[in-house]
Amino acid sequence: MSKLIVRMFGGFGVGAVVTLIALVVLNDPExxxxxxxxxxxxxGSMLIGAYFSISALLFERDEWSMLKQTLFHYVTSLIVLFPVFTWLTGWVPLTPRSLAIGFVFFTITYILNWIGWFTYFKQMEKRMNESLQQRK
Incomplete structure (x- = not known):
């Protein structure tokens, strides 16, 4: 339980820092x-940060396949995040066209992010295996 709380507050912090950076960078004095x-x-940023910090725990479930972990995380992300994007913050307007564009953008971003992490861990696996081969 303490791991969950630490992750949640860490996510709140990351979300707050991202918002602060956006406010500073996008500042228009007028x-x-x-x-x-x-x-x-x-x-909204803090909730998104907390969600992603907590939901990453899904990928620590060794009894689930990578496909099941990814699909569950993706569906959960849609269910949790779209209300934040639409009703709470208004980042995505509640029109059919905007929701469709938001869905497509979210899905493409999710896939690219997944490919990035998959590639990273494959490279790490390759280096670890090479390191083990050199020790023999």
């Missing part, structure tokens, strides 16, 4: 934004 809007966006 633009005025309500504190309510900033708070909603901060909350």
């Amino acid at each position: 633009d005025t934004v309500s504190s309510h809007l900033i708070a909603l966006n901060l909350l």
Whole structure:
């Protein structure tokens, strides 16, 4: 349980830092934004950070295949994150076209991210195997 709490608060922190960086980088001195809007966006970023920190635990389930872990994570991500993207923050407007574009963008991003991590771990596996072969 403590691992879950540590991950959740770590995700909150990452989400808050990402929002702070976005506010600093995208700052327009002539633009005025309500504190309510900033708070909603901060909350959305923090929830997304917490979700991804916690949901990564799915990939530690050794009894599940990689395919089952990935599909469960993807579906859970859609169920959890789309309400944050739409209702809470308004990052994706609630129109059929916007939802479809958001879904496609999310899916493509998810696939590219998965390919990146898969490639990284395959390279790590290859290096570890080479290291073991050199020791023999």
